[in-house]
Amino acid sequence: MFEEIDPFEKLALEAKFQKLSPGGAISYIECADMQNNIPAVIEVIKFIYDNIMYAELNTKSDYCQVCGYDGEIKIIDEGGKLIWECPKCKNRDKDKMNVARRTCGKP
Numbered sequence: 459m460f461e462e463i464d465p466f467e468k469l470a471l472e473a474k475f476q477k478l479s480p481g482g483a484i485s486y487i488e489c490a491d492m493q494n495n496i497p498a499v500i501e502v503i504k505f506i507y508d509n510i511m512y513a514e515l516n517t518k519s520d521y522c523q524v525c526g527y528d529g530e531i532k533i534i535d536e537g538g539k540l541i542w543e544c545p546k547c548k549n550r551d552k553d554k555m556n557v558a559r560r561t562c563g564k565p
């Protein structure tokens with residue numbers, strides 16, 4: 459299910475439900491590559507500290523073995539065929555890249 463919401467609003471909303479789950483609760487923020495926006499990451503961490511017991515930022519950390527790119531390997535749609543491609547060197551060899559994606563709710 460998708461809902462357009464900013465991370466602060468999401469955390470504030472989910473924080474209200476923590477008391478209903480005495481066994482523990484966790485909130486996730488799925489986000490883009492934040493390497494160039496560290497101040498935003500710090501603001502979210504501060505908000506987590508003040509508002510919620512346990513939350514995580516999930517980001518993409520792929521690696522291209524050809525050029526050493528460390529970030530998000532892109533998916534290119536070529537006529538319905540999905541191809542992984544390094545945005546830096548355009549490497550498409552799946553044996554020469556590390557891509558990790560969460561495909562379910564459990565870590």
Ligand SMILES: [Zn+2]
Pocket residue numbers: 522523524525526527544545546547548549
């Ligand atoms: Zn590359």
